[in-house]
Amino acid sequence: DIQMTQSPSTLxxxxxxxxxxxxxxxxxxxxxxxxxxxxxxxxxxxLIYMASSLESGVPSxxxxxxxxTEFTLTISSLQPDDFATxxxxxYNSYSWTFGQGTKVEIK
Amino acid sequence: xxxxVQSGAEVKQPxxxxxxxxxxxxxxxxxYAMHWVRQAPGQRxxxxxxxxxxxxxxxxxxxxxxxxxxxxxxxxxTAYMELSTLRSEDTAIYYCARQHFLYYMxxxxxxxxxTVSS
Numbered sequence: 001d002i003q004m005t006q007s008p009s010t011l012x013x014x015x016x017x018x019x020x021x022x023x024x025x026x027x028x029x030x031x032x033x034x035x036x037x038x039x040x041x042x043x044x045x046x047l048i049y050m051a052s053s054l055e056s057g058v059p060s061x062x063x064x065x066x067x068x069t070e071f072t073l074t075i076s077s078l079q080p081d082d083f084a085t086x087x088x089x090x091y092n093s094y095s096w097t098f099g100q101g102t103k104v105e106i107k
Numbered sequence: 108x109x110x111x112v113q114s115g116a117e118v119k120q121p122x123x124x125x126x127x128x129x130x131x132x133x134x135x136x137x138x139y140a141m142h143w144v145r146q147a148p149g150q151r152x153x154x155x156x157x158x159x160x161x162x163x164x165x166x167x168x169x170x171x172x173x174x175x176x177x178x179x180x181x182x183x184x185t186a187y188m189e190l191s192t193l194r195s196e197d198t199a200i201y202y203c204a205r206q207h208f209l210y211y212m213x214x215x216x217x218x219x220x221x222t223v224s225s
Contacts, residue, residue: 034211043202043215087152091210094166096154
């Protein structure tokens with residue numbers, strides 16, 4: 001199975017900060033990568049798919065990039081509603097795996 | 108609107124089985140596959156398996172092979188996840204999630220809490 005590793009595991013930031021989260025795959029997944037945001041007590045919410053495509057309705061401050069084995073999620077200016085845990089997820093040959101998550105906390 | 112409504116919380120004894128339902132509405136059920144994903148307390152999301160709602164083909168994570176059965180009733184637009192031989196480590200929130208044709212999960216149910224305890 002393909003393993004997904006996110007860094008950092010926890011990130012402390014302030015409103016207005018630019019935030020970058022990295023996700024690495026154990027082998028190439030071309031661009032079959034999605035990013036989700038999860039708040040406590042809620043289901044995950046899709047933010048980005050195919051590594052860099054913004055889901056409809058998601059604010060443009062979220063962006064994704066990368067291909068192959070290394071990917072990033074960037075929040076250009078962190079807003080109060082963005083404090084949450086973010087997960088990357090890969091798809092390959094009818095198998096899906098998630099990263100361990102990155103919790104974005106208030107500094 | 109597109110919606111996935113899951114069944115209510117369950118408490119089971121070790122060794123028992125649990126069956127969770129996921130009723131879809133607002134779209135053509137058989138046009139989209141359905142996934143099951145779980146999340147143990149404080150842990151990452153964990154993919155369990157997938158069903159092609161059109162032909163009922165399934166694919167399971169190797170971790171759950173032999174214990175997991177995913178089915179669907181197309182006439183009821185409902186998918187089901189049954190996990191057998193439960194142990195305490197299966198205590199988690201279980202989510203169903205619709206699969207977009209580009210293989211990501213675009214709509215999620217609110218989750219069903221399953222607690223395994225004697």
